[in-house]
Amino acid sequence: MPQIVVENLVKKFRVAERAPGMWGALRGVVRRRYRDVYALGGVSFSLEPGELVGYIGPNGAGKSTTVKILAGILVPDSGRCEVLGRVPWKQRVEHVRRIGVVFGQRTQLWWDLPAIESFELLRDVYRVDRSRYREKLDELVALLNLQPLLDVPVRQLSLGQRMRCDLTASLLHSPPLLFLDEPTIGLDAVTKLAVRDFVKKLNRERGVTVILTTHDMDDIEALCDRVVVIGEGKILCDGTLEELRTRVTTERWLTVDLLDENGSIEDPDVDVVSREGHRVRLRFDPERVSTADLVARIAANHPIHDLFVENPPIEEIIARLYGERDS
Amino acid sequence: MKPYWVVFGARFRALLQYRAAALAGVGTQLFWGVVRMMIFAAFYRSSTAPQPMTYPEVVTYIWLGQAMLLLVIFRADPDVKTMIDTGSVAYELARPLDLYTLWFFRALASRTAPVVLRIVPVLLFAGLLLGLQPPDSPLCALLWVVSTAAAAFLSAALSTLLTVSLLWTLAGEGINRMMFGLIWFLSGIVIPLPLFPDWLQPVLNFLPFRGLLDTPFRIYMNHIPTDRALLAIGHQLAWTVVFVILGRAILGVGKRRLVVQGG
Numbered sequence: 121m122p123q124i125v126v127e128n129l130v131k132k133f134r135v136a137e138r139a140p141g142m143w144g145a146l147r148g149v150v151r152r153r154y155r156d157v158y159a160l161g162g163v164s165f166s167l168e169p170g171e172l173v174g175y176i177g178p179n180g181a182g183k184s185t186t187v188k189i190l191a192g193i194l195v196p197d198s199g200r201c202e203v204l205g206r207v208p209w210k211q212r213v214e215h216v217r218r219i220g221v222v223f224g225q226r227t228q229l230w231w232d233l234p235a236i237e238s239f240e241l242l243r244d245v246y247r248v249d250r251s252r253y254r255e256k257l258d259e260l261v262a263l264l265n266l267q268p269l270l271d272v273p274v275r276q277l278s279l280g281q282r283m284r285c286d287l288t289a290s291l292l293h294s295p296p297l298l299f300l301d302e303p304t305i306g307l308d309a310v311t312k313l314a315v316r317d318f319v320k321k322l323n324r325e326r327g328v329t330v331i332l333t334t335h336d337m338d339d340i341e342a343l344c345d346r347v348v349v350i351g352e353g354k355i356l357c358d359g360t361l362e363e364l365r366t367r368v369t370t371e372r373w374l375t376v377d378l379l380d381e382n383g384s385i386e387d388p389d390v391d392v393v394s395r396e397g398h399r400v401r402l403r404f405d406p407e408r409v410s411t412a413d414l415v416a417r418i419a420a421n422h423p424i425h426d427l428f429v430e431n432p433p434i435e436e437i438i439a440r441l442y443g444e445r446d447s
Numbered sequence: 448m449k450p451y452w453v454v455f456g457a458r459f460r461a462l463l464q465y466r467a468a469a470l471a472g473v474g475t476q477l478f479w480g481v482v483r484m485m486i487f488a489a490f491y492r493s494s495t496a497p498q499p500m501t502y503p504e505v506v507t508y509i510w511l512g513q514a515m516l517l518l519v520i521f522r523a524d525p526d527v528k529t530m531i532d533t534g535s536v537a538y539e540l541a542r543p544l545d546l547y548t549l550w551f552f553r554a555l556a557s558r559t560a561p562v563v564l565r566i567v568p569v570l571l572f573a574g575l576l577l578g579l580q581p582p583d584s585p586l587c588a589l590l591w592v593v594s595t596a597a598a599a600f601l602s603a604a605l606s607t608l609l610t611v612s613l614l615w616t617l618a619g620e621g622i623n624r625m626m627f628g629l630i631w632f633l634s635g636i637v638i639p640l641p642l643f644p645d646w647l648q649p650v651l652n653f654l655p656f657r658g659l660l661d662t663p664f665r666i667y668m669n670h671i672p673t674d675r676a677l678l679a680i681g682h683q684l685a686w687t688v689v690f691v692i693l694g695r696a697i698l699g700v701g702k703r704r705l706v707v708q709g710g
Contacts, residue, residue, distance in 0.1 A: 193540040195703045217543040228538040232461055244453040245542055 123297060123329055124167040124190065129199035131160040131185050159185040160196070161353035167331070169296070172323040174344035175333045178442060182353045183333040184223075187301050190331070191221050204297060217246065220290035224302035227282055228289050229274040235285040236270040239292060246293035253292060260288045263318055280311030287318065298322070300332045304339055316342050337434040349441055356441055361434070368437050368444070372411065373430050374402045379423040387421075389414060398425070403432070450544055455552040458526075462560035469564035472517070476569055480513040481577065499641040504668055507580045508639045510573035511664045515595070517561040518602050519634050519659050522623040523609040524554055531613055546702070547695045550610050555603040562599075583669035590676045594663035597683040601658045604690035605630075611694050614701035635661035641670065655686035 135155050138148040160182045167173060177183050188194040189201060192208035192215045201208060206215045222228075229238040243253045261267055264284040269277060277285065283303065290298065300319065304312045320343055322328045334340065340347060340361070347364055349357040357364055376385060378398050385392070389409040390402040404414055411429055419427065484506055491502045500508070527550060530536040540546065573579035582588035605626070612622050631637060633656035640651050640661040651657055662679045665671040671679050 188537060191537075191541055193537050212540065213543045213545065216541050219541075221538070221541045223534075223537060226533060226535045226538070228535075228541075230457065230461070232464070233457070237457070241453060241457050245450045245544060247450065 122166040123169045123171075123204055124165075124331075125200070125202045126166065126186075126190070127164045127200040129160050129163045129186070129189065129196050129201055130158065131182075131189065131194065131196045132156045132158045158353045160189075160199075162199070163350065163353070163355055165348055165355065165358055167329060169329055170323070170327050171346060172319075172330045172344055173332065174340040174347045175331055175350065176335070176337075176340060176347060176438065177350035177356075179335075181350045183350060184301055186350070187221075187299050187331065187333060191219060191299055192216055217293065218295055218297065220293070220295040220298040222283075222286050222290045222298075222300050222303050224283065224300070224305040227274065227286055229282070229285055231275050232273060234271045234273055235266070235277070235288075238274070238285075238289060239270075242289055242292050248293050252294075256292055256294060257288070260291060263321065264288060264314070280307050280314075283307060283311065283315060287315070291322075295328070297329045298331070300330060302333055302335065304334060304336050312336070312339075319343060337438065341434055349438065351442055356444075364441075365431060365437055368440050369432065370407055371403050371405050371432060373432050374404060374414065374418070374427060375430065376400045376402065376418065376422070376427045377425040379425050383423065385418060385422055387414070387418060451548050451552040454544075454549060455556045458553055458556035459560045462556060463564065465561075466564070469561065472561070472565055473568045473572075476513040476516055476565065477572060477577075480509055480569075480573065483509050483513075484577070500639060500670065503578065503580060504670060505639055505642075506578040507668050508635070508664050510570065510577065510579040511667060512636050512660055513573070514566045514569040515562055515598075515660060515663075516636065517565065518558055518598060519630050519636055520627075521554075521558060521602060521606040521609070521630075522627070523613050524550065524557060524606065526553060526557070527610050528613055547607070547611075547691075547698050550698075551603055551607045551691070551694075554606045554610065555599065558602045558606060559599050580668065582667050584673075586673050587667055587669050587676075590673060590680070591663050591667040594666045594676070594680050594683065597680050597687070598659050598663050601655065601683050601687045601690070604687045604694065605655070605659075608690050608694045608697070611698045611701060614698070630656055630659065633657070634659040635664070639664075641665070652682075655683075655690070658683035658686055 133156070135157050136148075137153045137155050138144050163182070163186060175183050175186065185194065189196050190203055190208060192212040195209045203215060204218050208215045229235055230241070239257060243250075248256070261270070264287065266284060266288060269281050269285060272281075274282060274285065287303070303319070304315055307315065316339060319330060319332070323330050323343075332339065332343065345360060347357070347359065347361055348355060349364070357367060359367070373393065374390065376399070378385075378400060381398055385400055385402065387402075390404045393401040393403050395401070404411075415427065415429070418424070487502065487505050487509070491498070491505070527536070527539075530539060539549065542549070570579065574581070582591055609622060609626060616622060633640075633651065633654055635657060640648075640657055643651060651661075658679075662671065662683055666673075666676045666679065
């Protein structure tokens, strides 16, 4: 049975509009004009227990709105949504007891207090019993290497340290479902890896279902079996990374390191994508020319040092998907 | 109720950290208390008509007012306002807590912690040097404590009402000022309520604002006799209930309107 069912979810916001300049400002005092903006224009998907889903889309696409509705924070205008058998905004209190949430751009910790005090506060708020809390905290502290951070006031933590504490805070009550809204935003490479590693473990070993929104395509590639792409409040694509790739383009990239810096590659089946010094990046369609033939031909006809074949980066795929929608 | 008291405790402890502000506040409140004493001294000396309160009673009223001042200087909870501005309010809703009760307890902490920091030094100083009288009797003292607690709840209920209004206005400054003006005048902090004209008394007695200061002060000095004190405390509690019901109703409607800013 799916853990999350979303059907035809719609959320609109009213935006007050004002003509520019003094005259517009004065007119706005007397009469306001509003415009409806659809953050979500009929979104549907469902999630099975234990999935790790990447939810991606450009800024303003409706990612956060979806997460906030699923977390019981916002009330949609129409549509159906059930999470763990409950309607989030109707049974909010029972609902949030069973979920964990992290919003990467803000913190749930008390700014002036050491993280450990926020954890204890959350323990009481979620009514986690003490021995269970102790156990969970020890486990999370070990996994995220938090020991040295526990007694430092949160405002003195770096963003990466704070994010690790925020992740801990969201999991103290052992929720079976975790919403991560841009958890890696602004983090350095090392912390990003640590966070990814942690999320992966949580999902694979503890069976926690995770919905992850992000702009970082490496997050997606490292973590997600399934990707849902949203743009302007509509779902553009829902499937595995592979399916997403093949849907948008079948092309592959061939990167060639030439011996001669001024050399070039002439072949009817490839286009040059980019060129930096010795390195030339080409693209080709594996349905038109077999990869083995192409590699053999290029190796035979050009003085080369090295070559390898890869998929176009996920950024490229997503950019094309958005482009497809725009045109 | 435990989780709410835990939030209250944390917030209360956090506010107790502002010791420098409290120290400065004690100085300011003593100074203004003396100024107000002199104004009323002049007033009593120039008036021959009998007044509804004696001058020593007014002095006591003033000092209690200076000590409890921060119970009435309120606005929509600045914490919640910040949360609404930055969008962190999302986390408030992500807790398994009733939002109104949570905000009420936050307000209760913001209302009481600053008072707790100031009340002892102001009362001590005014009692020893500036003419504050002790409570009229031990029973008065006891009833005063109860009535002051009721005033704290009333104050929290009113300020939660303001907080809830943020869901509509977002900025909240306008409504803060309006409320501030009303309370400033009608709670007795400027002029003790018994000194208002007789024809206004029924109105003042009915309105909730006297429950913030005037009621506990007059119970303290037996100006509201002990046999009527319970009725006065009932008046405070009744208005608290009204504001809680009103605040809950407004929040119930407002939740649908909630917009989480940013991100």
